[in-house]
Amino acid sequence: MREKVESTMARDGLSKLGMGSRFVLILMALSLLCAAVLAQESTTEDWLTKARELQLIGTPEETLAAYDKAIEIDPQNVQAWLGKGMAESTLGDQGEASRSFEKTLDLCDEAIEADPEDADAWYFKAEVLFRMGRTEEALEAYDRVIEIRPGDYLTMERKAEYLLVLGRYDGALETFEGAIELRPADDTDQLALVWSAKAQILEISSRYDDALEALDRAVELDPENAYYWISKGYVASEMGETDDSIAAYDEALLIDPNSTAAWSAKASELARAKRYEESLEAYDELLSIDPSSAQGWLDKGDVLEEMGRADDASEAFQRSLEALDEARSNDTAALVVKGGALFRLSRYDEATAAYDEAIEVALPTSPKYHTSQALSGKGDVLRAEGKNEEAISAYDEAIDIEPTLSEAWHGKGLALNALGRVTEAGSSFYVANKLGYRE
Template identity: 30%
Template structure:
């Protein structure tokens, strides 16, 4: 049972206080020691309780003493003397096989010892017997079963992934998650007002993408606001925001009022920031709280404050991967790519504490930073690592597609058409994978459309240079691009997404223009109108509007559009040339000539400006001759 022994001269002060409250003290009185054993255990004086319990058992070793053995086992368990505690619990089960409470304690010990299968068996046996629960309950058994299942599942998945059995690993992970969710559901039948169980279930439902159910459980956890145990209202709120966002994205019909929904999410995020402010007021060295606060601030668009929070977390815990990867993501958004790259590489080298995130995110953000630095081959390697770690990571597949697109553009500019085509095709495969994983992924559809558009241009170039490509192939690719943009526009947008939505319209418009179908030009013009209404500073919107208006021979309107584009991006050869063409068609030859001269000064090899300049010069000569005659 251990080395702890009680003698008359070794009774502690705590025991003496307890003894003084017990009548008829007698060192050899079994009843006295039994009562002292239980009293001390319930008072959480575990070392003293062990000594008292052992004295009671020594005096009458042949008695059942079930309550004494229970207090002894509980005390030893709390002292983390697990083998000795198991001896006590086994003794109890030999004398009372229907002691469910004891089986739950055994389950807890096996869980602490990382013996997950034994833990699951003990908890399941406690539930099946459904006997004496004492101070425990079936809800506790379901809880510990859920925790053990989750930990065992992670070990099995890691083992299968190590053997290269990715598909089997994914299937096993989903089975385990469903079983864990079922355990929490069973616990909730017994204790429906447990915010702990509701929050845990909510997080797991998010993992298997059952967002509507997750939303219900998190909302209820916050509303109930009882029995949080190891979870917090902040954790429930974080899950709630993720679930709300995913529900809004995946099923717009469930969002009754987008503006109201957005306002509510902002309100909840602000509450979350305040929650962490209170935590940090009491404990300013809490790196986790600083990081979580940073995530909330970043979501609110408060980038400077978010960076401060991440920096503070990293000052406290320099090797904290979760803080570093979030810092990397935010720096990428701010286009501070060198700093972002350093943060991501530090995240991958440090303590690997990712919280709810994954190493794949760091590899994906690293690829974004490298692409921003135009190190596309390195970026592709990093993106490949991200999708290898998580084959269902839609954002990483999308990012990989964009990098391949950039590589294709470089090769196309160098007239390496075969290599460019190969990269465009591979890029399309990546973005297609992204939208297959998440069919409502607007940015994935947007990038799929952009790569298709560029691929269509490449096919046109190949035809012009004598390559054996089908004449209608580029038309089919352009039509697929238009459809991809339409899929992107079918997503659920809020007012904060106006710039992104404007970009989709602007890009769709130019593809409709490239189809050279008179019936589609009106649609193209309408798309540019949508773009500039959503974002009056959209260079692409005004530029493409000028292109289409020229095609429609609405020269004054085209000139107005190009003038807007020129104000947004001065010294753009295409825009200056477009303005010149519109002026030329309006008969303003001197103004047109000035524009073409300016364009050729910027790019002496720009053939469109050169040809249009020659046309203007001829028209000016004709005009002079007409004036003379």
């Protein structure tokens, strides 16, 4: 199963804000904005706005500086302290992030003590508790917001997002459905996102027909959004409908010819169908748009390997590693890709270290898929080293976190088979195939 996005309301892989001249233009615009803000008496809200804009384009150092400026003006501002902690966490400074989150929590508790019906204080308390890993308390705080403001569909959607991250799919589905009923009918773009989130849960639950119906609703509400067609392609792929899957990706590319997500998905589907030359062409399109796509180089290497072009495959895997040189040390998704590239280059010790680091630095707000994928990748390394018992333990940990991870079930089957436990292996292969595993 593909990697799931952390937030259903903001899928950063599908609408990148900056490449080439476009990125420069954004930075220039922000520079002008900053100059305008500084030319007048800056308020806390000015700096919060600037911080959010900087956060969107992925500049955590500047984001942190903007939040610090907001705190200088208003030391009791909850949003500034929460944003500061998030920026520090992104930079890998977990000690400072923890202190900022504790300060945020203290401010929320003070506000709630003064007014137990302060819904905003409860909301930010939920946000910070989730980032501190105190998930049950966070969910209770979201419930308190909804109790105070029964029609607050935004908080319902936020709660549903976190339930999705936690793998509590039934609860997430129910909460998203409640939000759909409350959102204004004319808020079409946001309604489409919620229908898409609902579809994601239905897909995870193998309710593919229902997922396609939900995505049809999303397309109806927002027909110019390529992401919904990509999602339809994913579901068709899970159903084994290769032609329908590729057709959906082509629809996405008609809307956005530069969608790296659509090119990647199309290339992957073509590779599964063993249409390797077409797959390579699609990966080349992706890499012409984003030459620094580590995942793109990794996947292209896999296709080249399937074609028997070992030297070209090794070069692609090396390009994947080079693309990761600038990745943050606490970027779990990047570390998983790094582990995969090192594994394919037979650098097993380094691959294991990358996977272990991905597991170690995963935050409570990271998709559980990242951790389960790292564990499954570690299992692959251990199996390649002949450590099949240890590999099975790693696969089991991955499955405990993400029971629908077909590659973990398949890897477990291979390890069991190597140990002569043929009946158990057959059961694992059966589950993997039922979950849609394909070579």
